[in-house]
Amino acid sequence: MGLKASLSKIFAAYVNRQLNKQRKNAVALQQKTFLELIAQARDTEFGKAHNFSQIRTYEDFKRLVPVRDYEELRPYIERIVAGEANITWPGKPLYLTKTSGTTSGVKYIPLSKESMPGHIKAARNALLSYIHETGRAEFVDGKMIFLQGSPELAEKNGVPVGRLSGIVAHHVPGYLQKNRLPSYQVNCIEDWEQKVDAIVEETSQADMRLISGIPPWCQMYFDRLSAKHGGKKIKDIFPNFKLYVYGGVNYEPYRARIEESIGFAIDTIETYPASEGFIAFQDSQKERGLLLQVDLGMFYEFIPADEYFNDNPTRISLADVELDKNYALILNTNAGLWGYSIGDTIKFISKDPYKIIVSGRIKHYISAFGEHVIGEEVEHALMSVAKEEGLDVVEFTVAPQVTPEAGQLPYHEWFVEFGKEPADLKAFALKVDKALQKKNIYYFDLIEGNILQPLIVNSVKKDTFINYMRSQGKLGGQNKVPRLANDRKIADELKQYIN
Structure with missing residues (x-):
């Protein structure tokens, strides 16, 4: 073993002691982060407009600062991009990260001198934990x-x-x-x-x-x-x-x-890195889940995913989360994002320490018929059956078919690129459908009530998804094919690749 490896073991033990303090004091550290963020941004344009000087508690914050997505924060972001200082965070950002949004086109997310070290520290600590x-x-x-x-x-x-x-x-x-x-x-x-x-x-x-x-x-x-x-x-x-x-x-x-x-x-x-912050990482090979980073300048909020589109959804901090409940993740950061809906959904699988899994995207779901099927559910349904049958799945996406041929019921249409294909595609599709019914009671009710027919799986040609992403100018980098959609945009493009 070389010198670097030997020294890294010593450093890893030190970092683990620091992480243990965070594991045991997560709620207190989040409260400390909350108060520090409010104090630091009090005199920014955003802080003045939202009366940060009056905020003493999280309840005050919820009353004064609404939840917003990128489009709703865009007026502030555009001022930052234009070169103005002290808009949502003191001074100007250290960087602007450029990312592609599914609904917002190009997005610019600020990185500050305070937030940048968090990205490096979390990535480093993931390796040191291992x-x-x-x-x-x-x-x-x-x-x-x-x-x-x-x-x-x-x-x-x-x-x-x-x-x-x-x-x-x-x-x-x-x-x-x-x-x-x-x-x-x-x-x-x-x-x-x-x-x-x-x-x-x-x-x-x-x-x-x-x-x-x-x-x-x-x-x-x-x-x-x-x-x-x-x-x-x-x-x-x-x-x-x-x-x-x-x-x-x-x-x-x-x-x-x-x-x-x-x-x-x-x-x-x-x-779990994002332009908005390095949110979590896997800290154990023995335990499931990602350790939430509670001491890197981010204060988290959570909205039950099934309430997200309500006029007045429940909005809670880390202290009040429940296990195995799907939450939309809301961020407040030391780069100047406030009440920011990142678009992801997560579930807590442990509160001692606080560990999460990423369950999907709040806007990437299928609810054309009221079923609200999420990414975690379709992935489980497909991969559990594929594993049972010894099949190899390369990539897939799912969309609703709301205008089927005459005499047919609507259905979910799947496009799957297999490495190793099922011998009987229809039988495979029925098994996946049964697995999805077990994961989602609303979908089960729609199938049982003959509102929907069982899903249909299309096997597509080798490299279909690479070719599709190439055709969209999104091959490589951090670009990913959406697994779920409520429209037919991707599905109709993929029709040409069906075997």
Whole structure:
């Protein structure tokens, strides 16, 4: 074991002690964060407009600061982007992260000098938690690859602008820079397919030990790497590769194929980074869930997902959350986001410590008939049946069919790219339908009441979703295919790819 690995074990033990303090004092730390945020932003334009000087309690805050999504906060964001200072947070932002919204087009999220360290600290602590629990630190001595956006930054009115992963690349600790791949030049390639090919060339002979990136794009990297090496498994190309770090999507639909490509069930660390803040990370290989980060300058609020679109939904802090309940996540941050609906839904699976799972997107659900089916439910239904039958699912999406052919009932239409297909697609679809009925009582009632017919699964051709994303100009990076929609936009495009 090298010097870096040995020192990392000592540092990991220290960080674990700090995390234990957070685990035991989460509610108190959230209250402390709340008061600090209000005090720091009291004299900003937002603070004055919302009477921050009168806020003493969370109840005061709820009364004075409404929940808003990006579109509703846009007037403030546009002033920040225009170069004005002291709008929602003191001074000007350190960076503006550029991200694509499903309904808002290009979005700009501010990163402040106070918030930026939280992104680095949480990512670091995720790795150190793994080292502390497992004692496995050898990956620190080898090469690490991060599949991410370009680190090249533009500028808007004096503020650097870029993708979050590209911005973070400028803040990787110096002691890891020599271990890090791909090179800066390769990372700057904008075209995703060219970039992946260049990464394959640059890394194929390296001592790769850790790989990080969202699953579908890591799979593309693995496929091309394997092809270059005559079909070898990744474990035979990178014999010291032992740790995969991911975030952004649920890993389960990709697990079987990625493990098949690698050649064994690799250790994984799930993270929950967003432009708005690094919210949670997996701190244990033995326990399920992501540890909520309660001491990084973010005060969290939660709205029961089934109330989110009500005129006056319930709005609570960490102290009042319940286990296994679906919540819309609301953020207040030290980058100047207030009552901000990030668009994600989460569930708490533990309160000692506070651990979450990401259950979906508040606007990515199907409720064309009142069923309110969410991402967690469709993923469970599909993957449980696929696992039972030994099938390989590459990617999928689901949409309602509200205008079926004459004589048919409406239904949910699924488009699934299989690695290994079912022998009987209709029988497979019926099993998935039964599994979904068990997860969602409203869907069960609609099937039982003959309002809907059982779902239909279409098997689509190899690389369908890659080709679709390419056609939309969204191949690579942090772009993901929405799993659920209430319209037919994606579904109608995918019709041409049905086997």
